[in-house]
Structures are given as structure tokens and as C-alpha cells.
Amino acid sequence: MNYELKNIPVRTQKPRAEGFTMAMDKGLSLREVEDFVDSCGDYVDIVKLGWATSYVTKNLKEKIALYKAAGIPVYLGGTLFEAFIVRGQFDDYRGVLDKYGLEYAEVSDGSITLNHDKKCDYISTLAKQVTVLSEVGSKDAAKIIPPYKWIEQMQTELDAGAWKVIGEAREGGNVGLFRDSGEVRQGLVEEILTKIPGDKIIWEAPIKSQQVWFIKLLGTNVNLGNISPSEIIPLETIRLGLRGDTFDMFLDGISL
Amino acid sequence: MNYELKNIPVRTQKPRAEGFTMAMDKGLSLREVEDFVDSCGDYVDIVKLGWATSYVTKNLKEKIALYKAAGIPVYLGGTLFEAFIVRGQFDDYRGVLDKYGLEYAEVSDGSITLNHDKKCDYISTLAKQVTVLSEVGSKDAAKIIPPYKWIEQMQTELDAGAWKVIGEAREGGNVGLFRDSGEVRQGLVEEILTKIPGDKIIWEAPIKSQQVWFIKLLGTNVNLGNISPSEIIPLETIRLGLRGDTFDMFLDGISL
């Protein structure tokens, strides 16, 4: 760090098993990717090319290569997986992963209705090819999944071979884990954590108040996702108790 | 595209008569323009230098040249036209268009009160010099124009020589076509479309929910405007049914 401060919590280092940050790239240019990894590379553990933006992204190979060169793996958003599945093109999807040399993939059912056993089959199959992140939660604000279902789905998806499970929030932070207003479904999160180990979960938390909430509940090294590139540095300060929102978190034993 | 997916709707290609996207540049640096046209050039049909930002923009000639080199024409926001008109400097405005080699201009009355015959005179006069976009709708949220007036103004402005008419929304998406809350004035839009052909209209729709609404109503190749540079790739996926919001639009004949 640039200078010494006492009572700064210990952040995990790359490659991180916990405390990692998933950033969402929804259309950066190649030079913007260079800028991003230059300023934030140490703090970003994995990049998602949001939903199916990869379909219309120019220089996709070069973009993935830039991230790889910076030690940051890339995966394609779950909506793209679903777009292939709904069209009966699962094999084509696997071909895309190969073509672009991807080592991670997301399996989700945020926009499609997928029998859960079938979803777990996809996870198992893909887990032989890549590291799988699976996502629980609908993108439809009207579809409320009760907590016991979240838990059941998360557990069976982990059992099927998912490396970690993602709690849905979208780019807007207003579905799945969150209410329309962006407020956390606190009871849901707490109930999930009674059964699923926190380090197996990535919480999508695009809005600052959501990030703060999770860091206050689960500490510096909580796994957070769907972070905008411009919010990576701010998030890192929130994790460290160096922004107003978490300023008091790590001051035990200190008095002014 | 980077890979093949079935049931993707056909997008028009440049130069587009329909289905085009107008982006708003409100102060990009030259290098940011390079990044923008590099990643989004195929999806942007015209760029507006928002309101009168061109007045304080450094390297204005170079900026316009960068867009031109990428095949993207540039025009100056309607508020600038109004700033010249209200000062009695119409001839000076025409000089600015010449000085910067602009081939498009906007005529609007969002911030000034302009006799409508006079507005049409400006359109006619400018149409001899450049391609004219005219804008209907006030920037003042309190000035509600009834639907029949929108239609009357749009028609007479097209008759006066406007290439297309723009439905006002501002950068914020909270006036003109939209309520304070950003919600679409659905009845207004539908009534306009009973009289004015959709391809003659550019709908300003800076907010995602607004873009989704128009695409659901008018399809992939609706004309949309005031799109932020960072939302061009996301918009393109919404047009193609590749984001959650429009995921189901083009799946006829497909069942999981």
C-alpha cells in the first residue's frame, strides 16, 4: 500500500479462495480494459462479460486475452448460457467455450424455466470441461423463491459440481437477493448462511449500500459480484474500513 | 457475430433507414471517442454533441473528424440552436455548421417559446443547407403538450423538410415522452403512431426500461436516441433479445 495505517483488516491475496470480487464488463473497449486492469487488476478476481454482451463485442478474443494476461479469468454471463439452452444449442455453447479458451462458465435459469434436475445435469456436464459457477434466483421480480428453495437449489448445484453459487441481483441490484428498492432480503441471506458456507457463495451486490451491508454482516473478505469497473477501487476501500460507511468496523481497541 | 445463435432477429445494417441508434456525447475526450467508435461504431448511426457542450469542448474539429472517419455523422444539440435563435444569431449558427463541416442539424424549441410557423421556417431554411432533425416536446416538465398537438407539430415539421422528428426526453428521460418518474406516456406514443410513420421518429429513451418498452412495442429496429456511450452495447443486446428484459421476444416456435 502507499502508506501505513494501523488496524487495517487483512485482505486475502490472489488467487483468492475468499474475499474475491467479480467485476462486470458490459462493453468496455480494449483500451478501457487495459486501463481497468492497470488500475484495478489486483482487486479483481474474475470478470463476467455481462449477460450476452459477448455476442456483439468486437475483438472478443483480444479482450479475453487482455484479461488473461493480467491474471484475470473471464466468463460469459448466464443469460448467454440460457440463450443457447432455450434454442437447443447446448453443444454449440460448449463449442463457444472451447473456441475462446474459456476456463469458467455460468449455469443459470434467470430468464428461462428449467427443471432443476436438468439444470444440475448441465452443471455436471460442464464441470468436466470448465469451472462452473451456478446462479440461483430469477430475473423476474415477481418470482419470489422461498429461502428453503434457495438453500436446496444451492446445495444440489454445489453437489452437482458447481465451484461456487451466485446469488442473483442483475446489474440493477433490484431482484433476487434484493427487493425492488434495492434493499437486501435480510432474512433470506441469513437463512441461506445457516446451511451454505459463505465462501461457496458470491453475492451479486452492484449498489454501494448492498456491498456495505454484506461487508458489515460477513466481513472484509466476503465474495461480491456484479461490481462495475468504476466501483472496484471504492469497494476495496469499503472492505478495508476506509470509507465512511465502514469506517468504524475495524477500530476495536482504538479510541480517539 | 462472434458465434451462431438461432432465432436472432434481423438488424438493419448501416446506413440504416430504420433501427438506428443516436448516441449522446456529453464531453468525451478524443481518446474516449476513439475507444467508443472502436467498440461501438457499428451500432451507432449518429452522434449528438449534447445540448451546447460543443461550446466548451476542446479539440472540437478533431472530435468531429474522429467520428466522421468512423462513418458516424455528428450534430449539435438542439439547445445550441435555441441559444443562437434566442440571441438573434441564426446566421451565426449557420456559419457554425459551415465552419465545422456539419451535415446534420437539430431544430428544437425545448427551452424557448417559438411560434410554430417560425420553427417550420427555420427547418425549411436549414434543410437547404443540411439534413434536419426537428424535435418536439418541452424540457419543462410542467408544459404538457396534448397528443393531437404532438402529431400536428411532427407532421408540419416533416412537411417543412425535417428528415426525422425526435421525441424529447432530455438526458434524464423524465420529460416530454416520459413522466417525472421516467415512465412512458404510453397513450401519447400510441396516438402519435396512428398518424406518423414510426420510421420518421427517433424516440429519446436514455433509461433501460424506456428502451425495453419501445423495443417491445415497435420491435428490434425502432429508432432510439439519447443513448449514453456506455449503454450502446447493452442496447444492442436488448434489440436482439439477448438480455433478460426481451429474452422471450424472439422465441416463437421454440420450446425448451
Next chain:
Amino acid sequence: MNYELKNIPVRTQKPRAEGFTMAMDKGLSLREVEDFVDSCGDYVDIVKLGWATSYVTKNLKEKIALYKAAGIPVYLGGTLFEAFIVRGQFDDYRGVLDKYGLEYAEVSDGSITLNHDKKCDYISTLAKQVTVLSEVGSKDAAKIIPPYKWIEQMQTELDAGAWKVIGEAREGGNVGLFRDSGEVRQGLVEEILTKIPGDKIIWEAPIKSQQVWFIKLLGTNVNLGNISPSEIIPLETIRLGLRGDTFDMFLDGISL
């Protein structure tokens, strides 16, 4: 400017005693800083590296050097000062200012409880080393400071050696000078101005409606702060009456 318009108010020029703009950099990369000063350098008088982002910023020396080369001084957010103070590391903080060759510093108590005499002592001490900006107002929305206290604190901080005082708003524009909703505490601002000269105050106003409000109250050359880099050009047009929001401000003696 790029072309001549009548009735444009006179903006102060650099180095500005009044009418200056403080931008907030919360994590720009070096190349983004180059872009920023290239397009906005004339309109930015000072840059704050927001709160304690400097702790996790890569190439901090190079970043400060880029701004300096463009004639823009840099200071570190007040939260960083507070992070050092709460840890009993004031001398270390002074060392940081030296190490990075900083000529400005902020003294604040937005996240800590600091005896006001003690705060003034810090101002006095630092004023011997650098130019001090002091900030009044809590980051805690629940801590409402009555107007007479704002005035008392601002005056004693100026007396203690602060160059200017800053009215708190955070990046979100929803505390201090503003209500939760972002609305200005109008009575507070007006009462402050009965006692403290406007040119001694920098109003944090990150949201457009807040900027407009202050420009309408105090004119083109009001001091504004916490402006996002992407809003510098838009703000400049608002100051000049060249955006819808202030379009009518400078049209006296003109009639269409």
C-alpha cells in the same frame, strides 16, 4: 470558445479565487487522468482523491504528477485525514503529505467525533505546512447540525487558518447540505450566507439539480465540489446558461 454567442456570463479564469470547480477522482487510471485533463483541464481547479482511495491507488505518484503537469493541484479526501487521526497517526499523515509533495490537505470530522477546538488545532498546524480546506457536516444522515453551529464552525475554522470551508454532501449528495432525497437544505444555505462570504465556501453538489440550485442562487462563479469527471463539461454549460436548466438566466434585455 469554439464560436461566439452573445450574453454569455463572464467566467473567472485560472487561477480562480471564485467560480472554481473541485472534481472528485475515485479511482481513475493514469490514462483516464490524461483523458480527463485533456478534455476538462481548463475547467477543473483542484482534484480530490475521494476519501481514502489513495490508499489502494496504484501509481499514486504518477497520478499526482499528471495532475500537477496540467496545473491542477491534488488533495486527499478528508476521510483519510480522519483515518490517520482516529489511529493516533497525525505525524504519519503529515509524512504522507510530504512524501507525495502535496500542497493542499483537508481537515474534516465527517466520520469521527472530534472536539472542535482540537479540529481547529489540526487546521492551524497543517496550515503551516499546506493550504488547508476544512469540511463542515457529518456523513451520518442522522446527525443534523443546526445552522448556527455550521456558521460557528465555519468561522472558527477559517479563523484557525483554513483557506476555504467545504459543505459536506458525500459522493451521493444525500447528507450534510442535502436531505436524504438529495434536496437542498435551502434555509441552511441561506442562513450560512448571511454570515460567511460565499467565496470562502465550496459547496459539494454532485447531483445536477444541486448544481443548478446553487448556480441559480449564487451565479455563474459559485464554488462547487465533488463533481464527477464525466460531469465537468455539463457543469460548465450550466454555469454559462447553455443547458436547459439555466437557459434563461442570462438573457436579460433579449427577447425572441
